[in-house]
Amino acid sequence: MSIDAKTVAKIAHLARLKIPAEEQPQLAGELNKILDWIAQLDEVDTAGFEPLASVNDAFLRGREDVVNDGGKPADILANAPTSRADFFAVPKVIE
Amino acid sequence: MSLTDLSMAEALTGLAAKKFSAAELAEAHIKAMGKAQALNAFITETSELALKQAKESDARRAKTSAGAMDGIPIAVKDLFCTKGVRTTAASHILDNFVPAYESTVTQKLFDAGCVMLGKTNLDEFAMGSSDITSHFGPVISPWSGADPAGAKRKLVPGGSSGGSAVAVAARLAIAATGTDTGGSIRQPASFTGIVGMKPTYGRCSRWGIVAFASSLDQAGPMTRTVGDAALMLRVISGFDEKDSTSVDQPVPDFTSAIGASIKGLKIGIPREYRMDGMPPEIEALWQKGAAMLREAGAEIIEISLPHTKYSLAVYYIIAPAEASSNLARYDGVRYGRRVAGGNLIEMYENTRGQGFGKEVQRRILIGTYALSAGYYDAYYLKAQKVRRCVRNDFNEAFKKCDAILTPTAPSTAFAIGEKQDDPIQMYLNDVFTVPVNLAGLPGISVPAGLGADGLPLGLQLIGRAFDEMTLFKAASALEKAAGFNHKPPFTG
Numbered sequence: 378m379s380i381d382a383k384t385v386a387k388i389a390h391l392a393r394l395k396i397p398a399e400e401q402p403q404l405a406g407e408l409n410k411i412l413d414w415i416a417q418l419d420e421v422d423t424a425g426f427e428p429l430a431s432v433n434d435a436f437l438r439g440r441e442d443v444v445n446d447g448g449k450p451a452d453i454l455a456n457a458p459t460s461r462a463d464f465f466a467v468p469k470v471i472e
Numbered sequence: 473m474s475l476t477d478l479s480m481a482e483a484l485t486g487l488a489a490k491k492f493s494a495a496e497l498a499e500a501h502i503k504a505m506g507k508a509q510a511l512n513a514f515i516t517e518t519s520e521l522a523l524k525q526a527k528e529s530d531a532r533r534a535k536t537s538a539g540a541m542d543g544i545p546i547a548v549k550d551l552f553c554t555k556g557v558r559t560t561a562a563s564h565i566l567d568n569f570v571p572a573y574e575s576t577v578t579q580k581l582f583d584a585g586c587v588m589l590g591k592t593n594l595d596e597f598a599m600g601s602s603d604i605t606s607h608f609g610p611v612i613s614p615w616s617g618a619d620p621a622g623a624k625r626k627l628v629p630g631g632s633s634g635g636s637a638v639a640v641a642a643r644l645a646i647a648a649t650g651t652d653t654g655g656s657i658r659q660p661a662s663f664t665g666i667v668g669m670k671p672t673y674g675r676c677s678r679w680g681i682v683a684f685a686s687s688l689d690q691a692g693p694m695t696r697t698v699g700d701a702a703l704m705l706r707v708i709s710g711f712d713e714k715d716s717t718s719v720d721q722p723v724p725d726f727t728s729a730i731g732a733s734i735k736g737l738k739i740g741i742p743r744e745y746r747m748d749g750m751p752p753e754i755e756a757l758w759q760k761g762a763a764m765l766r767e768a769g770a771e772i773i774e775i776s777l778p779h780t781k782y783s784l785a786v787y788y789i790i791a792p793a794e795a796s797s798n799l800a801r802y803d804g805v806r807y808g809r810r811v812a813g814g815n816l817i818e819m820y821e822n823t824r825g826q827g828f829g830k831e832v833q834r835r836i837l838i839g840t841y842a843l844s845a846g847y848y849d850a851y852y853l854k855a856q857k858v859r860r861c862v863r864n865d866f867n868e869a870f871k872k873c874d875a876i877l878t879p880t881a882p883s884t885a886f887a888i889g890e891k892q893d894d895p896i897q898m899y900l901n902d903v904f905t906v907p908v909n910l911a912g913l914p915g916i917s918v919p920a921g922l923g924a925d926g927l928p929l930g931l932q933l934i935g936r937a938f939d940e941m942t943l944f945k946a947a948s949a950l951e952k953a954a955g956f957n958h959k960p961p962f963t964g
Contacts, residue, residue: 386839388837390846392796392836392840393820393821394824394828395821395824395838396833404837407834408834410896411834411896415785415851418782422880423854423857423861426857426858426861427857430856430859431687432674432863432937433586433717442714449597456807457805458804458810459803465805468812468813468819
């Protein structure tokens with residue numbers, strides 16, 4: 378499983394990161410080095426072991442499905458790069 | 473004794489006896505911060521807020537209603553959201569972000585009467601072991617020399633809570649908050665000669681802390697004594713319904729563990745932590761630490777943690793995978809920096825391409841790859857299975873012992889510019905601390921001695937989940953026996 382510049386471009390797009398084309402080959406080398414090192418995990422026999430996603434084995438605690446906060450559009454928009462009325466504003470998405 | 477040299481316990485005694493006021497204590501630390509600008513420990517200084525809070529503390533105390541940390545000047549890692557005070561995570565993408573809310577941990581500190589001196593520098597999004605990846609420039613350790621900025625080798629403070637470690641070591645703050653995902657409290661504590669405590673996962677609320685890897689992140693105290701860490705942990709612990717992973721467990725008075733007998737306590741020494749190429753001085757200090765605990769009445773036994781060598785590889789899949797998901801929120805829409813693009817997707821890509829630094833981008837890419845179709849089982853699920861093996865190792869070990877003693881880091885502090893060419897060399901800094909996060913256990917680094925280069929070295933104690941009491945008992949005994957009283961060559 379080796380990563381080339383084309384794969385870097387693909388992952389970068391999945392992650393919504395603009396990586397200039399001239400940086401992709403070097404990055405591919407760095408990522409491969411890290412993944413080669415991680416491949417040591419293949420030595421471990423994990424047959425019969427369930428994946429551990431969280432150390433709190435109990436299910437995630439729920440809460441009452443009620444509105445317990447809100448009504449503060451000014452706070453929520455305070456850090457928005459652009460907003461109009463009570464909405465976040467983004468570049469046009471419908472042609 | 474100078475006001476900036478006091479431990480938290482000493483400062484609280486002095487405040488109670490009216491030997492000095494909280495305002496005087498704050499002013500002494502603000503003055504020290506002014507002298508220590510070259511260390512770059514703070515991203516944002518909040519001197520005015522500190523003086524206002526200090527005066528309020530004095531007023532409270534005059535009415536005899538002082539909180540557990542009333543009037544104590546602290547530094548806060550710039551990863552904790554603070555209402556009305558810029559919170560950057562040391563990233564360009566958040567360099568203009570001013571939260572409209574307070575993190576649970578900082579709220580608890582303010583409720584206890586703390587005075588905030590400022591927000592400390594860190595590795596960008598807490599991803600690093602050196603503090604060199606900050607958008608705001610590297611932090612310099614006060615151990616670099618009497619003139620740290622002019623030193624030939626400018627030493628790193630460790631990371632990611634390096635600014636907090638430096639603030640405490642250089643006497644700019646009495647205590648500081650840190651966060652620890654793979655060693656980010658304990659390793660900088662070891663590098664700077666202070667105490668750093670990572671509590672059990674779920675002990676402190678993560679609400680309002682900028683998320684890195686949610687299944688591993690924990691907040692904790694950074695102080696100059698074990699007793700101060702115990703006091704501060706009690707203040708910041710506790711169940712919080714706003715964090716779904718917060719655990720509803722009673723919070724004992726950890727300070728009652730300080731100075732308690734460790735007679736009969738079983739301390740495990742994991743044979744797998746004797747790594748190839750480990751510097752002899754680290755091995756020697758480790759053995760000395762074990763001897764000190766034996767002298768204090770503990771029983772030392774050898775234990776085995778067979779999956780130790782795989783912990784770092786597990787971590788470097790799980791942490792980036794969780795980070796790639798957590799950092800998806802920085803899209804230039806709701807907060808943070810935006811860089812324009814021809815359409816919405818280009819705007820996202822430009823914003824994130826320019827807003828995140830190189831190491832953060834590298835980890836997002838690794839995480840995205842590990843979670844992508846076709847590689848999920850091979851990388852992410854495999855790592856989670858080995859994570860269970862690592863935790864099972866600890867479960868087995870704790871059938872035989874009550875706490876585990878290891879070195880905190882594989883070396884003393886290195887210099888800015890060293891270990892930077894190869895990310896894996898940098899990752900190895902956390903070889904002894906990462907397994908503790910994978911298993912969700914509490915760990916504490918106690919300064920135990922100096923290396924041949926005259927730089928501090930810490931020893932780590934690891935405890936059972938939610939048994940910080942035993943950990944503080946052992947750490948207090950180790951602190952007493954080691955008698956570490958070295959100050960860095962530069963203080964503020």
